[in-house]
Amino acid sequence: MSPQSLTLTDTQLAGRLRVPGAKDHKYTRGVLGVWAGSQTYPGAAVLACAAAVRTGVGLVRLQAPQRVADLVLARRPEVVPAAGRSQALLIGPGISAQDVPRAAEADAALALALGDPTTPPLPAVLDAGALPLLACRLQAGARCWPWHVLTPHAGEAAVLLSGLGRRTSRQQVEEDPEATVRALSAMTGATVLLKGNPTLVSGEGGQLLVRLDPGPAWLATAGSGDVLAGVLGALLAVEAASWERPDSEVYRVGEACVTGRGQADAAEPGAGSPGPAPVDPSAGEPQAADSAPLLHGSTKSVLECYQEDISRDSVAIPSNKTGGVKVSCLTGLVPVWMHPLLVTALGGRIHARAADICAGTGPGRQGRPLAALDLVETLPAVLEALLEAVQESAS
Numbered sequence: 005m006s007p008q009s010l011t012l013t014d015t016q017l018a019g020r021l022r023v024p025g026a027k028d029h030k031y032t033r034g035v036l037g038v039w040a041g042s043q044t045y046p047g048a049a050v051l052a053c054a055a056a057v058r059t060g061v062g063l064v065r066l067q068a069p070q071r072v073a074d075l076v077l078a079r080r081p082e083v084v085p086a087a088g089r090s091q092a093l094l095i096g097p098g099i100s101a102q103d104v105p106r107a108a109e110a111d112a113a114l115a116l117a118l119g120d121p122t123t124p125p126l127p128a129v130l131d132a133g134a135l136p137l138l139a140c141r142l143q144a145g146a147r148c149w150p151w152h153v154l155t156p157h158a159g160e161a162a163v164l165l166s167g168l169g170r171r172t173s174r175q176q177v178e179e180d181p182e183a184t185v186r187a188l189s190a191m192t193g194a195t196v197l198l199k200g201n202p203t204l205v206s207g208e209g210g211q212l213l214v215r216l217d218p219g220p221a222w223l224a225t226a227g228s229g230d231v232l233a234g235v236l237g238a239l240l241a242v243e244a245a246s247w248e249r250p251d252s253e254v255y256r257v258g259e260a261c262v263t264g265r266g267q268a269d270a271a272e273p274g275a276g277s278p279g280p281a282p283v284d285p286s287a288g289e290p291q292a293a294d295s296a297p298l299l300h301g302s303t304k305s306v307l308e309c310y311q312e313d314i315s316r317d318s319v320a321i322p323s324n325k326t327g328g329v330k331v332s333c334l335t336g337l338v339p340v341w342m343h344p345l346l347v348t349a350l351g352g353r354i355h356a357r358a359a360d361i362c363a364g365t366g367p368g369r370q371g372r373p374l375a376a377l378d379l380v381e382t383l384p385a386v387l388e389a390l391l392e393a394v395q396e397s398a399s
């Protein structure tokens with residue numbers, strides 16, 4: 005079956021941004037746990053942590069060697085270099101398999117992200133050095149789920165596919181990036197963002213495909229991928245923190261799945277969907293899901309709902325407005341299983357727009373060189389512009 009290619013507007017993507025409310029504090033906004041940087045690549049941790057902080061998250065915790073932590077703190081004193089509970093993890097930038105002790109720390113973090121029969125998995129961005137470790141764990145029987153976001157460049161994609169048993173060269177990835185990203189999503193169960201030009205995102209076992217604006221080629225500079233990883237980590241942490249709110253749509257989907265009440269509550273003729281549906285840009289005005297929490301429970305049930313790959317026909321949002329499996333996304337109706345794809349594509353869009361601003365690229369303009377750290381400093385302005393676009397389209 006050929007994948008559904010989705011075209012997503014800025015406003016649709018920015019609908020996934022979370023604006024803090026008056027009752028929020030740093031822990032309700034989300035904590036990102038970062039395993040990045042090593043003696044050889046300390047800068048990757050600086051870039052990833054700084055990008056996460058500038059994307060907007062409650063707290064960034066860093067697990068790294070002392071020298072790396074010192075460098076990060078010199079640049080971003082907001083980062084906490086100690087262990088603790090996190091809503092999402094970012095593992096791998098600046099970590100290589102050759103640094104055995106550091107790779108072992110990343111592998112332990114990866115085990116946390118993947119979960120086990122007694123502990124639910126955690127949303128995570130798996131980049132660079134985490135990807136070969138992931139191949140080993142998948143070969144040993146672990147599995148990913150859609151809130152695991154893999155961000156390989158062509159070389160890393162080739163290593164990952166080869167590690168999963170499909171011998172592939174970097175050149176083969178570059179010749180057919182679409183087949184590569186779909187195969188990686190199908191073989192891992194994760195959402196996969198394949199970096200480069202084109203930049204592609206695939207989810208739902210390779211069935212959904214988004215072709216992102218790759219941004220200017222000035223992005224081909226050391227560390228720009230580490231910035232993207234930090235942006236994505238922050239978006240995942242903020243999203244995952246929102247699941248702990250009983251009035252969030254994902255929370256209620258989880259409850260509906262676990263208790264089996266959702267279908268009955270939302271039972272309307274024609275409710276339900278046979279499978280992934282494209283974003284409907286003609287859906288008109290935003291439709292809020294019923295704000296009264298009908299079911300109660302914990303984030304764990306939300307995670308289990310995704311982890312068990314529940315039958316989509318039986319997932320229903322208790323809502324007297326939307327019914328069926330569709331949920332609101334500010335500017336259009338999207339099924340809940342597309343959320344990881346949307347959040348991932350949003351991260352790619354933020355990164356590309358920051359690059360356009362830094363490089364001064366646009367119609368008829370070649371632009372100028374950018375450095376990865378410049379991208380970081382531009383992130384708040386990009387997020388402000390996206391939020392304004394959402395507000396304008398809603399009014």
Ligand SMILES: NC(=O)C1=CN([C@@H]2O[C@H](COP(=O)(O)OP(=O)(O)OC[C@H]3O[C@@H](n4cnc5c(N)ncnc54)[C@H](OP(=O)(O)O)[C@@H]3O)[C@@H](O)[C@H]2O)[C@@H](O)CC1
Nearest residue numbers: 045046047048096097098099100132133159160226227230
């Ligand atoms: N500031 C930081 O801390 C930064 C840290 N970073 C971190 O570094 C880690 C490694 O990530 P990476 O993508 O650089 O390495 P990797 O996937 O192993 O690919 C290596 C390939 O490149 C090629 N190659 C090498 N030299 C070449 C040349 N002169 N000209 C042409 N080709 C050349 C080489 O090919 P070969 O020489 O073998 O032919 C090989 O195929 C990762 O953890 C990342 O997060 C980066 O983000 C950068 C900033």
Ligand SMILES: Nc1ncnc2c1ncn2[C@@H]1O[C@H](COP(=O)(O)OP(=O)(O)O)[C@@H](O)[C@H]1O
Nearest residue numbers: 157199200201220221223224226227228229230
């Ligand atoms: N020719 C290009 N056009 C647009 N974007 C590119 C191009 N080449 C690389 N990029 C982007 O630059 C970033 C490079 O990331 P990566 O290869 O991981 O580098 P690093 O490890 O140095 O951070 C990715 O986001 C990728 O999509």
